[in-house]
Amino acid sequence: MATTFGDAPVAINIKGLYAAYQRQPVLExxxxxxxxxxxxxxxxxxxxxKSMLFHVLTGSMKALRGSVHAFNEPIATHRKAGHIAxxxxxxxxxxxxxxxxxxxxxGGRYGHMRxxxxxxxxxxxxxxxxxx
Ligand SMILES: Nc1ncnc2c1ncn2[C@@H]1O[C@H](COP(=O)(O)OP(=O)(O)OP(=O)(O)O)[C@@H](O)[C@H]1O
Ligand SMILES: [Mg+2]
Numbered sequence: 001m002a003t004t005f006g007d008a009p010v011a012i013n014i015k016g017l018y019a020a021y022q023r024q025p026v027l028e029x030x031x032x033x034x035x036x037x038x039x040x041x042x043x044x045x046x047x048x049x050k051s052m053l054f055h056v057l058t059g060s061m062k063a064l065r066g067s068v069h070a071f072n073e074p075i076a077t078h079r080k081a082g083h084i085a086x087x088x089x090x091x092x093x094x095x096x097x098x099x100x101x102x103x104x105x106x107g108g109r110y111g112h113m114r115x116x117x118x119x120x121x122x123x124x125x126x127x128x129x130x131x132x
Contacts, residue, residue: 017056017068
């Protein structure tokens with residue numbers, strides 16, 4: 001497994017990835033590496049499978065085959081540790097729910113914010129904290 005990307009280490013390593021919606025293949029033998037500390041854009045036509053790739057990357061959808069690692073750890077490990085944040089392209093929105101645009105956008109920074117001591121002081125305690 002490669003550990004560098006030019007001068008940057010590999011952050012995300014996708015190998016031989018296959019994924020499908022109800023047996024309809026969408027991603028077939030995807031092999032990609034994303035460098036750490038850089039912006040990466042996934043560009044493609046409508047229906048190419050960009051959103052599906054993100055669903056697999058965030059661990060919300062299981063691949064049929066292949067592997068996704070972040071910093072040499074399976075993506076599931078990062079998901080459990082709360083390292084992953086994702087701002088969806090489209091979502092079912094409950095318009096009456098009192099969430100501001102700012103809060104919605106900052107949801108994409110969740111993984112970063114929860115490890116930042118300043119944000120930890122500003123964020124409300126999770127409702128489950130202290131529960132048996
Ligand atoms: N819930 C679903 N069930 C079945 N097929 C789906 C579902 N969502 C997407 N698809 C199909 O899977 C394929 C990939 O869709 P995906 O949404 O990943 O594409 P995309 O590249 O993100 O497109 P866009 O640029 O429109 O956002 C398309 O053929 C799409 O019609
Ligand atoms: Mg999409």
